[in-house]
Amino acid sequence: MSPSALRPATAPAGAAPDAAQPAALRERLASHIQRRGALAVLVLMVAIASATSDTFPTWSNISSILGNNAFVWLLALGMTFVILTGGIDLSVGSLYALGGVLGAYGAHAGGTWLAIVLPLAVGAVWGSVQGLLVSRAGMAPFIVTLAGLLGARGLLQALTDEGATTYLVPPGAAFRSLGEGTWTPVLIVAALFVLGALLLTRTRFGATVTALGGNESAATLMGLPVARTKVLVYVLSATLAAAAGALGSARLGSGVTTIGVGYELTAIASVVIGGTLLTGGSGSIGGTASGVLVLAVIHNLIDHYFSQYGSAFTDTVNGAFLAVVVLAQTLLSRTRQTD
Amino acid sequence: MTPTTWPGPDLLDRARLTRLLQAYGVYAALVALFVVAAVLDSSFLSAGNVRIQLFQVAPTLMVALGMALVIGTEGVDLSVGAVIALAASVVPLYVGYGAPLAILIALVFGAVSGALGGTMVAFARIQPIVATLSLMIGLRGVAELINGNSAKPVMDSGLLSLGSDGFAGVPLMAWIAGVCAVLTALLVRRTTFGRQLVAIGDNRQASKLAGLPVRRVLVTVYVLSGVLAAFAGAMIVGHGAEADPANQGLNMELNAITAVVVGGTPLTGGRVRVLGTVAGALFMQLITAVLTQHNVHTSYTQLVEAAIICCAVYASQERGTR
Numbered sequence: 001m002s003p004s005a006l007r008p009a010t011a012p013a014g015a016a017p018d019a020a021q022p023a024a025l026r027e028r029l030a031s032h033i034q035r036r037g038a039l040a041v042l043v044l045m046v047a048i049a050s051a052t053s054d055t056f057p058t059w060s061n062i063s064s065i066l067g068n069n070a071f072v073w074l075l076a077l078g079m080t081f082v083i084l085t086g087g088i089d090l091s092v093g094s095l096y097a098l099g100g101v102l103g104a105y106g107a108h109a110g111g112t113w114l115a116i117v118l119p120l121a122v123g124a125v126w127g128s129v130q131g132l133l134v135s136r137a138g139m140a141p142f143i144v145t146l147a148g149l150l151g152a153r154g155l156l157q158a159l160t161d162e163g164a165t166t167y168l169v170p171p172g173a174a175f176r177s178l179g180e181g182t183w184t185p186v187l188i189v190a191a192l193f194v195l196g197a198l199l200l201t202r203t204r205f206g207a208t209v210t211a212l213g214g215n216e217s218a219a220t221l222m223g224l225p226v227a228r229t230k231v232l233v234y235v236l237s238a239t240l241a242a243a244a245g246a247l248g249s250a251r252l253g254s255g256v257t258t259i260g261v262g263y264e265l266t267a268i269a270s271v272v273i274g275g276t277l278l279t280g281g282s283g284s285i286g287g288t289a290s291g292v293l294v295l296a297v298i299h300n301l302i303d304h305y306f307s308q309y310g311s312a313f314t315d316t317v318n319g320a321f322l323a324v325v326v327l328a329q330t331l332l333s334r335t336r337q338t339d
Numbered sequence: 340m341t342p343t344t345w346p347g348p349d350l351l352d353r354a355r356l357t358r359l360l361q362a363y364g365v366y367a368a369l370v371a372l373f374v375v376a377a378v379l380d381s382s383f384l385s386a387g388n389v390r391i392q393l394f395q396v397a398p399t400l401m402v403a404l405g406m407a408l409v410i411g412t413e414g415v416d417l418s419v420g421a422v423i424a425l426a427a428s429v430v431p432l433y434v435g436y437g438a439p440l441a442i443l444i445a446l447v448f449g450a451v452s453g454a455l456g457g458t459m460v461a462f463a464r465i466q467p468i469v470a471t472l473s474l475m476i477g478l479r480g481v482a483e484l485i486n487g488n489s490a491k492p493v494m495d496s497g498l499l500s501l502g503s504d505g506f507a508g509v510p511l512m513a514w515i516a517g518v519c520a521v522l523t524a525l526l527v528r529r530t531t532f533g534r535q536l537v538a539i540g541d542n543r544q545a546s547k548l549a550g551l552p553v554r555r556v557l558v559t560v561y562v563l564s565g566v567l568a569a570f571a572g573a574m575i576v577g578h579g580a581e582a583d584p585a586n587q588g589l590n591m592e593l594n595a596i597t598a599v600v601v602g603g604t605p606l607t608g609g610r611v612r613v614l615g616t617v618a619g620a621l622f623m624q625l626i627t628a629v630l631t632q633h634n635v636h637t638s639y640t641q642l643v644e645a646a647i648i649c650c651a652v653y654a655s656q657e658r659g660t661r
Contacts, residue, residue, distance in 0.1 A: 088468070133649065140606050142415070142468065143652045146593060147645040154641030162636055265472060278466050312483030319477020326465050326473065 453565020
């Protein structure tokens with residue numbers, strides 16, 4: 001939670017010159033595992049599952065993995081940017097639900113355009129308030145977005161008369177086609193992930209995000225627009241969460257008020273599994289894509305092999321998996337810093 | 340926060356006001372809330388209503404005390420809600436041997452999960468928020484695996500009396516929470532352990548260089564948080580007369596963090612306000628109760644809570660040092 005600026009400076013790489021060669025190799029290896037570990041695990045899991053199970057590699061199973069979950073993965077995309085700056089966004093689960101209700105309301109009241117614009121606008125405003133509180137008032141992201149989690153849920157309850165009113169997307173509305181089938185959701189989400197990756201690696205904004213997560217005071221001293229970038233990161237995350245919710249409502253056909261509880265935790269877990277450091281400054285969108293897929297495949301496999309234990313078993317495995325990944329990452333990044 | 344009465348205008352400088360607000364704001368707000376609630380509705384101060392509020396605040400307060408210690412070390416413990424679920428799943432298994440043993444075993448489970456989180460934080464140096472997040476996800480799963488999916492009724496007389504009996508007109512649960520608060524305050528103020536805890540929260544690196552047993556203290560703090568949460572779990576089971584690991588303790592981590600933060604303990608560590616935490620827990624409980632009693636919808640209650648958290652954190656920030 002503490003900004004990385006408060007961390008004591010790590011001792012300068014004090015490796016003796018003769019030990020530098022193997023150290024560099026080890027460092028490179030560790031960095032590789034950290035960046036591509038999730039992808040390797042994903043490939044391994046898919047290979048083993050395809051070889052040992054008849055049902056896993058079928059199209060109906062794969063399309064259920066992809067189509068049913070794809071929109072939720074957008075939360076992890078936005079979360080990656082926030083975590084790269086060293087922050088965290090706990091409000092995305094509530095905003096996902098809020099976006100769903102707003103999307104359904106928009107489709108019901110004004111058609112497809114309102115259904116798309118309304119959630120995006122509310123998400124952007126919500127995110128900018130959170131971002132301003134974090135960057136200008138200097139409040140801890142954890143607490144600001146925790147309040148955001150409560151507040152967005154409250155707003156959602158107020159909009160739906162305490163969950164009594166459910167807004168339906170009119171059958172046959174053009175908005176519905178955004179969420180139908182397998183390919184439409186997957187293509188939308190894949191396109192946004194590609195855009196996100198380009199934004200992070202090819203633009204000035206992306207470079208600033210990484211720089212400010214690495215060392216905020218250095219970024220400030222270099223004259224980078226730290227405050228503005230921080231606000232934008234929270235705007236991005238909240239807008240994506242609301243948009244994901246709206247697309248989810250297009251798939252489900254209504255704004256479900258009880259949805260989204262705990263989604264922020266899954267998003268954080270996906271980002272961390274994908275190799276992005278929670279301290280900020282290092283990570284990738286590709287890693288997050290691998291992270292969300294790893295969790296989705298685990299979920300699917302458990303449903304197949306251990307269905308008698310139900311979702312409780314999935315939670316247990318997810319928690320243990322996250323602990324192992326974080327442990328491995330900590331060890332790897334320690335090797336990289338040679339401390 | 341409602342403003343406190345300011346000292347004379349000559350003393351009116353910002354830093355001083357901020358410090359006063361940090362130290363006493365929550366008490367002033369609590370008193371103001373009491374007065375407003377009593378004026379609006381005279382039955383607010385009735386013995387029956389006070390008892391209900393005390394029953395509801397006691398488990399939250401227990402958890403918040405542990406959370407205050409963890410936050411004092413610049414950490415956070417997201418696993419407390421899951422530990423409550425774990426305790427709720429263990430209690431029915433052993434309640435046949437008597438309530439004391441069942442509670443004791445629940446406390447052991449709480450201690451073990453706290454030790455797990457503490458080890459990840461202290462030895463592996465994983466950030467507290469992620470270490471306890473993995474426990475939060477995993478432990479509720481374990482609890483549901485132990486208990487199965489449905490809620491189980493608990494009819495043991497010992498547990499039921501823990502959950503609903505009173506002593507001198509005050510619920511037993513509130514007495515226990517009060518004793519725990521006093522013990523926690525003594526622990527923080529009067530013991531070496533308390534000093535070390537605060538020092539580590541202030542500056543872990545310096546504490547380590549000064550030769551403090553940083554790892555041991557950190558693990559102990561998380562163990563204490565786990566034990567307190569497990570005890571709260573036993574209370575909740577006794578009060579509700581059922582064990583429901585799928586639902587009990589949900590959002591408890593948020594309520595506990597809120598109580599601690601509203602009580603004036605900074606999230607940056609290095610300071611633990613135990614009495615403030617008690618006041619914070621009472622304040623959040625009462626404001627929810629008051630709003631509900633006056634037919635304000637839960638949606639607006641949540642918005643109000645969110646606003647209070649923001650105000651409290653903003654007020655508790657140390658200025659000038661940035």
